[in-house]
Amino acid sequence: MTQLIILRAFQGIGASGTYALVTVILFELVPSEKYASYTSILAAILGTSLVIGPILGGIICNFTTWRWIFIINVILGAITIVLLSLALPKNYPHHHLPESMYKPKTLSESFSRQQFGRVDFIGTGLLLCAAILLIVALEETGIDYKWNSGFIIAVLTISIVSWISFFAWSWRITSWDGTREPIFPWRFLTSRTCAGLFIIVFLTGMPLTVALVQLPLRFQVVNGLSQLNAGVRLLHFLAFTPVGSMVTAGVEGKFKVPPLYMFIAASCLQIAAFTLLSFSPTDSHINHAQYGYQAMAAIAIGSSLASLTVMAPFMVEERDKCSGSTSHRFDILANIVLAVAMAAVLQFRTMGGAIGLAIVTTVMNRYIKTHLSEILTPNQVHDILRSTESLVLLPPSALRPVTETFARGFNLQMRILIGTSVAQIPFSMLVWRKKQIVV
Incomplete structure (x- = not known):
């Protein structure tokens, strides 16, 4: 198990980098007037993978060994490398410059000490430490530890110190005229529009991840x-997420509707969808209306993601957007800042999802622990919170009240998502402009 956890961490590093780079490459390859149309294409591809992924995972778990879940990524990764080597333009990301203005780096130059010196390892480490420890504290509270336990206090303290150190380091390295490129430039926080964008991206990541895991x-x-049937029942959510993204991107591009307006409308639809989901039946009967509510939530989330993705490149300060400049240095800096901005958007979305999932899990665990203590023994409650597979060990007379308690706990999680959806609307005012962004 230890080996699996460690290697999963390495897989996460590679997967998150791949996920971020896809969006970065997209915006560096196409002109700004085509952002909306290509965002819809990207959403369609992502949506297809979201539909196929859970079903394929369920099939693998039901009919073969779980190891194939990891082996298949090796095959897909090799195919991806071949496709990238054939598809990316020569001299990318400086493919639009004359060859006389840019000399391609050799392999040794690309991995030289000078190039590694540009990487913000300290900032990366502080951000990683701050986020992981916060999530650990939230997830472990209510199962093995209490809020006032020494472990939770120590973990939260280190997390807070890491957050403060991370922002202090970002300020220091941004103001320092050196070659190192900050993972999160300080000017992103001093800019009202950038700060607002990252906040609402963070809030939007919560319902997406929570829905994908908890539904x-x-x-x-x-x-x-079963796992396979549960994955199939999630198709209503997975299939309509790219639909929301494609329709939104198409409306923004064809009818020139500001992405901010579409985002606010999507937030309102999220509120309605999660309100309806919060009243799902507490017995084993599946109300078919739930699938419609899932579709509503999916369309709203997909619309929000598309709007934020389209807006992100325009949130970068004008002095940082030097695309089209005749200065080779300025053009390189423009690519760097745009890449950092897009990577930060994806980072905040993923971090919001992880923290949101940890929060709803903590609330759920506390609710379950409080209401099942009258029915089950402390050991039984602990085993169920650790793994829901322990439910099969319960006597039939206790199973129904336990599952009904879980159902009410899941409904409570949906009410938390109502709160995050409501919070998106006032924070979206931070990116308000007199002249709205139109693509």
Whole structure:
């Protein structure tokens, strides 16, 4: 298990880098007037993978060994490397410059000490430490530890210190005229529009990740479905997420509707969808209206993601956007800042999802622990919180009240998502401009 956890961490590093670079490469390859159309294409591809992924995972778990979940990524990764080597333009990301203005680096130059000196390892380490420890504290509270336990206090303290150190380091390295490129430039925080963008991206990441994890878990625990069947029941959510992104990007591009307006409308639709999901039945019966509510939530989330993705390149300060400049140095800096900005958007979305999932899990665990203590023994409650597979060990007389308690806990999680959806609207005012962004 230790080996699996460590290697999964390495897989996460590679996967997150790949996920971020796709968006960065997209915006560096196409002109700004085509952002909307290419965002819809990217959403369609991502949506297809979201539909296929859970089903393929369920098939693998039901009919073969779980190891194929990892082996298949080796095959897909090799195919991706071949496609990238054939598809990317020569001299990317400086492909639009005359060859006389840019000399391609050799392999040794690309991995030289000078190039590694530009990487913000300290900032990366501080951000990683701050985020991971915060998530650990939130997830472990309510199962093995209490809020006032020494472990939780120590972890939260280190996390807070790491956050403060991270922002202090970002300020220091941004103001320092050196070659190192900050992972998160300080001017992103001093800019009202950039800060607002990152906040609403953070809030938007919560419902996406929570829905992807908790909806199929509800089908398994409350409705007694298998992993494969639970994945199939999630198709309503997965299929409509890219639909929301494609329709939104198309409307923004064709009818010149400001992305901010579409985002606010999507937030309102999220509120309605999660309100309806919060009243789902607490028995084992599946109300077919739930699939419609899932589709509503998916369309709203997909619309929000598309709007934020389209807006992000325009949030970078004008002095940082030097695309088209005749200065080779300025053009390189423009690519760097745009890449950092897009990577930061994806980082905040992912971090929001992880922290949001940790929060709803903590609330759920506390609710379950409080309400099941009258029915089950402390050891039984602990085993269920550690793994819902322990439910099969319960006597039939206790199973129904336990699953009903879980159902109410899942409904409580949806009410938390109502709060995050509501919070998106006032924070979106931070990116308000007299002249709205139109693509």
